[in-house]
Amino acid sequence: MRVISTMKFTFFRMVREYITLLLLLVVPIVLLTVFSFVLEGVTTETGEPLINEQNVIFVLVFQMFGGALAMAYIHTDFFTERKQRIYALPFNQTLYAFSIMVCGIVYSVLLGIVLMTFSEFVFGADWGNWLWAIYIIFLLALLSNIVCLIFTFSVNNFKIAERLSEVYGVGFVILAGLIFPVPGNDFFVFVNTYVNPITLAADAIYGMNQSHAGEAWFRSNILLIASGVLFIVMLILGKRKIR
Amino acid sequence: MMIASMQGVVKRYGSNIVLDYVDLAIDEGEIIGLLGPNGAGKTTLIQTLTGMIPFEKGQVTLFGDVKAPFSNKNKEKIGLVTQEITIFEELTAKENLQFFAGVYGLKGEEKKNSVQEALEFVGLSDRANKMPKKFSGGMKRRLNIACALTHRPRFIIMDEPTVGIDPQSRNYILEAVKKLREEGTTILYTTHYMEEVQAIASRVVIMDQGQIIKEGTVDELIKTIQHEEKVKIDVTDAGQIPLNKLESVTGVKQVNVDGNQIMIISEANSGNLDRILSLIKAHAGVLGIQADKPNLEDVFLTLTGKQLRDKVGEE
Ligand SMILES: Nc1ncnc2c1ncn2[C@@H]1O[C@H](COP(=O)(O)OP(=O)(O)OP(=O)(O)O)[C@@H](O)[C@H]1O
Ligand SMILES: [Mg+2]
Numbered sequence: 001m002r003v004i005s006t007m008k009f010t011f012f013r014m015v016r017e018y019i020t021l022l023l024l025l026v027v028p029i030v031l032l033t034v035f036s037f038v039l040e041g042v043t044t045e046t047g048e049p050l051i052n053e054q055n056v057i058f059v060l061v062f063q064m065f066g067g068a069l070a071m072a073y074i075h076t077d078f079f080t081e082r083k084q085r086i087y088a089l090p091f092n093q094t095l096y097a098f099s100i101m102v103c104g105i106v107y108s109v110l111l112g113i114v115l116m117t118f119s120e121f122v123f124g125a126d127w128g129n130w131l132w133a134i135y136i137i138f139l140l141a142l143l144s145n146i147v148c149l150i151f152t153f154s155v156n157n158f159k160i161a162e163r164l165s166e167v168y169g170v171g172f173v174i175l176a177g178l179i180f181p182v183p184g185n186d187f188f189v190f191v192n193t194y195v196n197p198i199t200l201a202a203d204a205i206y207g208m209n210q211s212h213a214g215e216a217w218f219r220s221n222i223l224l225i226a227s228g229v230l231f232i233v234m235l236i237l238g239k240r241k242i243r
Numbered sequence: 244m245m246i247a248s249m250q251g252v253v254k255r256y257g258s259n260i261v262l263d264y265v266d267l268a269i270d271e272g273e274i275i276g277l278l279g280p281n282g283a284g285k286t287t288l289i290q291t292l293t294g295m296i297p298f299e300k301g302q303v304t305l306f307g308d309v310k311a312p313f314s315n316k317n318k319e320k321i322g323l324v325t326q327e328i329t330i331f332e333e334l335t336a337k338e339n340l341q342f343f344a345g346v347y348g349l350k351g352e353e354k355k356n357s358v359q360e361a362l363e364f365v366g367l368s369d370r371a372n373k374m375p376k377k378f379s380g381g382m383k384r385r386l387n388i389a390c391a392l393t394h395r396p397r398f399i400i401m402d403e404p405t406v407g408i409d410p411q412s413r414n415y416i417l418e419a420v421k422k423l424r425e426e427g428t429t430i431l432y433t434t435h436y437m438e439e440v441q442a443i444a445s446r447v448v449i450m451d452q453g454q455i456i457k458e459g460t461v462d463e464l465i466k467t468i469q470h471e472e473k474v475k476i477d478v479t480d481a482g483q484i485p486l487n488k489l490e491s492v493t494g495v496k497q498v499n500v501d502g503n504q505i506m507i508i509s510e511a512n513s514g515n516l517d518r519i520l521s522l523i524k525a526h527a528g529v530l531g532i533q534a535d536k537p538n539l540e541d542v543f544l545t546l547t548g549k550q551l552r553d554k555v556g557e558e
Binding site for chain 2: 002005006009012013016017081082084085087088089090091243
């Protein structure tokens with residue numbers, strides 16, 4: 001299939017976006033390092049070093065922004081002057097758009113794995129079962145890509161779509177209480193137990209580590225089902241814009 | 244053999260009629276120069292002809308396909324050079340070409356050779372592994388063209404391929420088009436530059452306000468205005484000259500002012516030069532007179548009453 005031959009180049013394009021690399025790889029590494037020193041010796045109620053949890057959360061937070069690249073490329077390839085060239089090509093345009101999304105997810109997960117490796121081996125963060133952790137990171141990347149593309153397809157002004165995608169990431173970071181403490185009332189507890197992708201993902205990873213497998217699967221399935229539903233929404237919206 | 248055609252095509256954007264019952268037939272081996280001022284509808288014509296945008300009325304065919312979007316088999320036979328530069332800035336020149344060659348189904352040795360040839364064709368072999376970010380405007384344009392050539396299309400559509408570039412790159416591109424012509428490629432070429440069309444086109448199509456207002460070979464078009472005379476008069480102060488009086492001189496068909504040069508088109512053998520000169524001399528000094536053979540530019544001017552492009556401030 002001809003679309004497959006383009007994926008290598010889409011991937012090259014993504015890897016060469018140095019700003020993204022800086023934001024999604026270098027910044028997290030710097031933050032991980034800083035926090036590891038700040039939180040040295042601090043422990044949670046259960047006696048675990050706090051840094052373990054913080055490391056996991058950090059890596060997950062950055063996955064919330066993993067859709068930015070696919071979003072930017074779908075926009076430039078399908079909604080700017082370049083679309084003329086793309087539509088003149090003898091391949092399935094929808095499939096090409098899909099391949100960009102796949103590249104975006106793979107790239108985001110790869111960056112996540114690099115961060116995981118770094119935090120585990122340099123700071124001794126405990127990711128538990130790596131396969132499980134990678135699966136959870138994948139779910140977050142998938143969800144972020146889908147959400148970003150929904151914005152791209154439904155908002156005509158791309159700048160606004162980009163801002164919305166940032167609101168999605170930053171919003172849930174705030175709701176998770178990672179920037180300042182949030183009140184412990186029912187609303188926040190509910191959101192962070194059943195809705196917020198960051199806390200869902202984090203709980204899925206901790207849950208598996210602490211042998212609450214049922215709980216962990218439950219959380220991850222919420223992410224999976226949300227992705228499935230939103231994927232259909234994305235397809236419906238995308239069908240109107242890409243043919 | 245017919246490559247592509249349009250019959251009675253109407254395309255609107257809102258209330259703006261961009262293609263107004265356009266008929267066009269392109270035969271194998273033709274080099275069509277599509278001329279028209281900004282906003283005439285050239286790019287829109289190309290987009291409809293390649294099945295990229297829907298239209299209200301009429302019919303478009305491409306290699307026998309009637310309904311857009313056209314089959315991939317027929318899309319493979321065309322190479323589209325877009326008016327805007329649409330190369331990938333994050334890929335090297337060579338990778339750009341590999342991307343497109345891959346999409347057209349080229350593989351292995353064949354792909355390697357065609358990429359190499361396309362680079363040579365536009366004179367970018369020595370920059371194969373450089374990023375287009377560092378290219379000059381002309382080099383980007385050349386890469387933009389090469390991207391449409393790796394698969395050796397039978398029909399190449401070039402939308403203003405020479406706009407905004409240095410004369411050297413421009414010559415390179417024109418020579419390349421001539422080479423393609425010799426290989427028997429069919430080409431649809433839009434431009435604002437008459438010299439280019441005069442140099443390469445086997446047929447000229449003139450478009451204005453969404454309509455094709457004239458077509459024919461360069462010679463045929465010039466003949467249509469050969470019943471006219473054109474004289475250019477350089478004066479000291481064109482502002483002082485009453486143009487309406489000039490226009491009412493017997494035989495005068497059109498008066499155009501370009502800075503301090505007045506151009507007058509009259510019917511052939513009208514013998515009104517004396518009268519024109521004395522009228523001008525009564526209001527300003529005459530610095531020079533020049534009578535030209537008509538060229539394509541004059542055909543355009545006569546047909547549309549417009550210059551093909553603004554003389555001042557271009558590029
Ligand atoms: N997507 C669009 N939406 C609305 N109007 C459009 C669109 N594309 C083109 N037009 C209008 O259609 C008309 C013809 O545009 P087109 O780009 O085909 O002209 P052109 O002959 O290629 O001009 P140029 O020499 O500047 O490239 C213009 O008035 C333009 O504003
Ligand atoms: Mg145009």
